[in-house]
Amino acid sequence: MIKIGVLGSQGQLGKELYDLHNDHPEIKWTFFDRKTIDITDEASIGQLSSYDLDYIVNAAAYTAVDAAEDEEEKAFAVNAEGVKYLAQYCKEAGITLIHVSTDYVYGVSDKPIIEDGVIKPINIYGKSKQRGEDYVQTIEPHYFIVRTSWLYSSYGKNFVKTMMRLAQSRNEISVVSDQVGSPTFAGDLAKAIVALIETDNRFPMDSDIFNYANLGSITWWEFAKAILAEDYPHCKVLPITSAEYSTKAQRSSYSVLDSSKITAKCPSVQILPWKDSLSICLDQIRQSKSK
Numbered sequence: 611m612i613k614i615g616v617l618g619s620q621g622q623l624g625k626e627l628y629d630l631h632n633d634h635p636e637i638k639w640t641f642f643d644r645k646t647i648d649i650t651d652e653a654s655i656g657q658l659s660s661y662d663l664d665y666i667v668n669a670a671a672y673t674a675v676d677a678a679e680d681e682e683e684k685a686f687a688v689n690a691e692g693v694k695y696l697a698q699y700c701k702e703a704g705i706t707l708i709h710v711s712t713d714y715v716y717g718v719s720d721k722p723i724i725e726d727g728v729i730k731p732i733n734i735y736g737k738s739k740q741r742g743e744d745y746v747q748t749i750e751p752h753y754f755i756v757r758t759s760w761l762y763s764s765y766g767k768n769f770v771k772t773m774m775r776l777a778q779s780r781n782e783i784s785v786v787s788d789q790v791g792s793p794t795f796a797g798d799l800a801k802a803i804v805a806l807i808e809t810d811n812r813f814p815m816d817s818d819i820f821n822y823a824n825l826g827s828i829t830w831w832e833f834a835k836a837i838l839a840e841d842y843p844h845c846k847v848l849p850i851t852s853a854e855y856s857t858k859a860q861r862s863s864y865s866v867l868d869s870s871k872i873t874a875k876c877p878s879v880q881i882l883p884w885k886d887s888l889s890i891c892l893d894q895i896r897q898s899k900s901k
Contacts, residue, residue: 612811613638615663617647617696618670623710625765626800627667634804644670649692655699665807667708668696671739675714678735679858685738693742694749701751706810708803713759713791713823713865715740722827722868725757725819733859747817754806755819756799759867760833763796764894773834774895777842787831787849791865792823795887797894802872802879809876820872824884827866836888841896 618624619641631639640661648654649670658666672678672688693709700707716723717730731737746753762768776783802822809815828836831849838845852861873879 611636611638612807613640613662613664614807615640615642615658615661615666617642617649617666617668619643621669621671621673622761622763622766622768622796623669623800626763626796627669627803629797630800630804637804649696650687652695655695658699659703663703663705664811665706665708666696666700667710667803668693669710671710673735675733675735675861676858678738679733682734682738685734686741689735689738690741690745694745697746697749697751697753700753701749705751706807707746707751707753708807709742709746709753709755710799710803711743711755711757712736712739713757713821713862713867715743715757716862716865718862719864722866723821724868725821725871732862735859743819750817753817754810754815756803756806756872757819757821757867758794758799759823759865760791760793761796761799762793762891764891764898765796769793769830769833770837770888770891771895773837774842777838777845780845782846782848783834783838784848784850784855785831785834786852786855787829788851789861789863789865790827790829792825792827792867792869793833793884793888794823795882795884795891797890798824798880798882798887802876802881805878805880806872806876809878815875818875820875821867821869822872822879822881823867823869824887825869825881826884828884833884836885837892841892
């Protein structure tokens, strides 16, 4: 039986992994929220020694991209120093670390980004996540870093739920139309992580870095229109430029991820088109509202 610990169990990805656990009786799961294990506290991480874990999925992160510009110390405490403590623990305990990272670590690009793409983050959030990755690779536990983008789900705060909330009280919403990326349904990412772990458990792989995002690329404006098309047709989505919608953190105009490497190394990993995954998520949101 594979023994997996999940840190950040109350976040989008953590909750999606929890939803999967009954589908995988071959895995013994242990879920840790921030109150149970605080990765910014080295002593707290040491409490993991009470569990006989084979893998740890680090889904704990500081993800407030704009707030990070004013809370740099807090962002680095969670996304960098906490990851350092966790990597050190995993190395000493012989545990494989699955560390979830972000497209924000990449620099400017004009074509789908591969894992060997230029690493040159342009905001504090991206820099903090890059530092965390650096610690993992320098400390060298057995690890897999999974970079994802535009993450959303039926849980927590995310773009999909924000658009739906705004549409309930507005007849029009303005959304940037000059930033292109790959939306990623956290439920799909959770399944990919489980497939990655099961592949490694059967056929041990060298430490590696993978991109994972749903297939296809769109702008935030196009994504917003797709989100609202069926349930909120009254709400008009207006395109605006990034210059017209000023944010504290600079964002890339193109952050489409090439995810072909993970499917080549782990054939059981499936990647759905973004439209299909969005439909699944919207159905989940509708079902939760009807309960």
